[in-house]
Amino acid sequence: MKIMIVEDDPVIRDLVEESLIRWGFETIKVINYELILQDFKQSNPHLVLMDINLPTFDGFYWCQKIREISNVPMIFLSSRNTPMDMVMSMNIGGDDYVQKPFHTDVLIAKINALLRRSYSYMDVQINKLDHDGVIFNLEDGTIRYEGQTSVLTKTESIILKILMKQKGTVISRKNMMRSLWDDESFIDENTLSVNMVRLRKKLDSIGKKNWIVTKKGQGYLIL
Numbered sequence: 001m002k003i004m005i006v007e008d009d010p011v012i013r014d015l016v017e018e019s020l021i022r023w024g025f026e027t028i029k030v031i032n033y034e035l036i037l038q039d040f041k042q043s044n045p046h047l048v049l050m051d052i053n054l055p056t057f058d059g060f061y062w063c064q065k066i067r068e069i070s071n072v073p074m075i076f077l078s079s080r081n082t083p084m085d086m087v088m089s090m091n092i093g094g095d096d097y098v099q100k101p102f103h104t105d106v107l108i109a110k111i112n113a114l115l116r117r118s119y120s121y122m123d124v125q126i127n128k129l130d131h132d133g134v135i136f137n138l139e140d141g142t143i144r145y146e147g148q149t150s151v152l153t154k155t156e157s158i159i160l161k162i163l164m165k166q167k168g169t170v171i172s173r174k175n176m177m178r179s180l181w182d183d184e185s186f187i188d189e190n191t192l193s194v195n196m197v198r199l200r201k202k203l204d205s206i207g208k209k210n211w212i213v214t215k216k217g218q219g220y221l222i223l
Contacts, residue, residue: 001025001026001046001047001115002025002026002027002028002043002044002045002046002047003020003025003026003027003028003045003046003047003048003049003111004027004028004030004039004040004043004045004047004048004049005017005020005027005028005029005030005049006030006033006036006048006049006050006051006054006059006062007030007049007051007077008033008051008053008054008055009051012077012100013029015104016049016104016107017029019104019107019108020108020111023108023112025111028043028045033054033055033056033057034055034056036062036065037062037065037066040066040070040072041069045072046072046073046115046119047072047073047074047075047111047114047115047118048066048072048073048074048075049074049075049077049107049111050062050063050074050075050076050077050094051076051077051078052076052077052078052080052085052089053078053079053080059076059078060088060089060092063076063089063092063093063094064092064093066093067092067093067153071141071151071152071153071154071157072154073095073114073115073118073154073155074093074094074095074096075094075095075096075097075098075107075110075111075114076089076094076096076097076098077098077100077102078097078098078099078100079099079100080099081099083190085097086190086194087190087194090191090194090195090198091194091198093153095114095118095153095154095155096110096114096191097191098110114154117154117155117158117180118154118155118158127139129161129164129165131164131167131222132208132211132222132223133145133146134164134203134206134208134211136157136160136161136164138157138161141153141154141156141157143160143202143203143206144206145206145207145208146206146207148205148206148207149206150202150203150205150206151202152199152202153195153198155180155195156195156198156199156202158179158180159176159180159195159196159199160199162176162179163212163220163221163222164222166221167221167222167223168221168222168223169221170215170218170219170220170221171219171220171221172218172219173189173192173219173220175219176192176219176220177192180192196212196220199212200212
């Protein structure tokens with residue numbers, strides 16, 4: 001699989017590339033930070049590592065540009081350590097957030113987990129789920145209801161797939177995180193909460209307000 005590295009610190013960029021190559025990944029290093037979107041279109045990577053502090057435009061800007069044309073998994077890399085930066089990263093379409101300095105083994109583990117949850121569901125024979133008027137296309141991550149359509153990120157797609165396949169059953173936050181990330185040591189409660197809020201907003205936009213029910217102290221379900 002191809003990993004696109006958008007990192008302007010050459011030391012970190014080369015270190016990450018070496019680790020990825022050792023794990024058998026193909027890498028695409030961005031050098032011209034004004035042509036990030038063009039490089040993305042040409043290379044068509046399976047995952048993007050996006051630094052926040054970049055020349056000209058920051059990583060948030062480029063994430064939004066990429067999200068206009070693709071739901072490719074994206075992990076933000078940043079030396080910033082404020083909760084707002086993490087929330088901002090998730091709200092604009094990021095799937096995970098790694099704070100610098102980081103251990104490359106942790107980054108690789110996050111990459112592998114994100115790739116598994118992003119692409120494994122595409123191997124199933126069922127490519128659509130239909131419940132209560134909502135049609136969820138697993139192949140392109142679109143949800144449709146009464147003529148209204150919205151596009152989900154990879155993480156949002158996995159969350160909705162879990163809930164729709166087990167409709168009527170309460171899915172605990174712990175089980176949800178296990179299904180999403182495989183290894184709970186690499187995620188936190190805030191990541192799940194932000195993705196759930198984002199998914200609910202997209203459901204609201206197509207007319208399915210409050211479709212995902214929260215059972216306090218228990219978890220989530222779709223009736």
